[in-house]
Amino acid sequence: MKKSVFAILRLCVIVGVLLVALDALDKSKGKFNLPSRFEKVIVDLSEKARNNELLFTNALDVPSKVEFMLQSDAEGEKEVKIVSEAEILGLKSREANFKVGKFTGNSSISAAFIMGKGSYSVYLTSEKKSGEIAIGHQESAVEISEFERLLKIHKGDLNNPPKGYVEIYSTDLAGRSSNEEVIYTLQLDKNKEIGLSVYTSAKQGIVSVDFSGENVHYIGLVHSEHNRICDQLQTTLPAGEYQIKLTCENADGQLYVFLKE
Structure with missing residues (x-):
């Protein structure tokens, strides 16, 4: 039986991957509608093929919630991999992988992770093809007491x-x-x-x-x-x-x- 999500997750340490309708969008960015609060990295896929290429690394000075939104106007799958120095709470390993198809306008792949202090890196694997991929990301500090509670659950x-x-x-x-x-x-x-x-x-x-x-x-x-x-x-x-x-x-x-x- 086909099932759909009709309510909004406030916080789910996931992390499972959601296809969501986006609220409060920045409409000025054309085909990619990522909220203005996100930092954005846009990669031109037509430049070359990429095999696990490092796109960027960010340092977390304190335990943080790290949110991602991914969109692409290119056909076919692109793989985005996120690797954390510290544990990602709720996951078996310190990395997460996303298969990104064609998502534009009001659809995206979205995920949020609780990560410990340290750095995380984002990698891309893609064939050379017409189109782009947009990666939105935002980091926000988590209260130490809350992180410690979730860390106990993780363990x-x-x-x-x-x-x-x-x-x-x-x-x-x-x-x-x-x-x-x-x-x-x-x-x-x-x-x-x-x-x-x-x-x-x-x-x-x-x-x-x-x-x-x-x-x-x-x-x-x-x-x-x-x-x-x-x-x-x-x-x-x-x-x-x-x-x-x-x-x-x-x-x-x-x-x-x-x-x-």
């Missing part, structure tokens, strides 16, 4: 929710086999703002958690391969029934789900 101490969040589900994943199993049902009798935080320490197998209801679908809030931390996803939901679903197979580690109402 496997999952029972560290934000203030105001209550545990609604936890389980050991070893030996468990589930396919979109409903692990929690939320019933709302009126419009309400809620917050969700979902963490897993799984390092092998398949683990994925979805949140869905009528016209509201969040797919892969956490995933063993892409992002193990989804922190403080906040959204306003209309009255109705909503379900949190777990899919897992051959996984290890644990899963914790927290809710704020």
